[in-house]
Amino acid sequence: MDIALLGGTGDIGEGLALRWAHDTDHGVVVGSRDAERARAAADEYEKRLADHGVTAAVDSGANPDAAARADLVVCAVPAYHLTDTIESVADGLDEGDVLVSPAVGMKGDEDGLHYNRPSAGSVLALAAGAAPDRVSVVGAFHNLAAGRLADLDVDLGVDTPVVGDDEAAVETVVGVAEDIGGLRALPAGPAANAPEVESLTPLLINLARYNDDMHDVGIRFE
């Protein structure tokens, strides 16, 4: 499967690109608003993969090009860029393509970070509103610590809940996620269940702040 990472130069995009390129045969396309920045990131990822003994071509392109070439498109951009980014790539999305949102809206105060639930109901609902009807939208990867994901020397050993209204698309994302070694993907129901999943991210950041040795903490459901 060809996987595009929009915002693939950012930290969560970096980690997913490296893991898929390292652990699987999926084609990986790094997207960015700027095609040259995308290429520079892809070059760097190829070098890091080579350092880990993996020869893999990491493709690249401007976000719309990257999306047009992929079957599964991960919008690894901040929540406030999510709808813009989806609209910018919409024309290149085909019937049956799956769009994945790991984005979480948060606001901070002196105590910590808090889930900033959009009036649409969830960030996933925002994504679904911006995407063409022919595309299925799935929420996943919200709770993965970027540093841990991007460090190929670290065994992941974490879970990620997956939500979406299209069961087949959820199954596709669960499968592609679990192709990454040490990552378990757990269906958490339809898109209406997204807020509880998106709320995990600020919780993990707060736990990392108030506990020693919890930098890049992950989650296991057991």
Place this chain on the structure above:
Amino acid sequence: MDIALLGGTGDIGEGLALRWAHDTDHGVVVGSRDAERARAAADEYEKRLADHGVTAAVDSGANPDAAARADLVVCAVPAYHLTDTIESVADGLDEGDVLVSPAVGMKGDEDGLHYNRPSAGSVLALAAGAAPDRVSVVGAFHNLAAGRLADLDVDLGVDTPVVGDDEAAVETVVGVAEDIGGLRALPAGPAANAPEVESLTPLLINLARYNDDMHDVGIRFE
């Protein structure tokens, strides 16, 4: 320390009473609106403890009596009874007593359960609003599966985040929680961080619904 479990005849109260009586030397007082029901539950807990080789006296009383006798008061009642219950026991709470809320407000639809955030900001904020100022209010135990907690044959092996504005009270609750074997308690910051903690409960219930073998699922941050 003397610990009262208001609503100690309910499922989460049952589990905490059994674990504290089994694993620790803390005094356990089962409270209920009806003193006779509290006594009947305490008798049953004593029998189950004896079956596990532990001779422990489990005390009991009407909720106000139970609260008056304890230093740490766990309000193991549904969210919609929380403020009533706290108001009913307020006169017996002393300066420095710690009130613990494991309650979560949820609403359900065909897709799953959802966190029903009170306009006060969190269920913990509701509890704080109902409690006398001389008492510290702490949120904990929201994410413990009652069946697993109450089954003394099962090793817990789970975490529970703890939130509250009074750091000393949070530390007390962390300590008393960790006196239970296999339970790790993790500070998650001030009370403002409660919504993300309270949101874990519907997420766990949704995961149990959409995945096989996840009945009574717990959480580990690692």
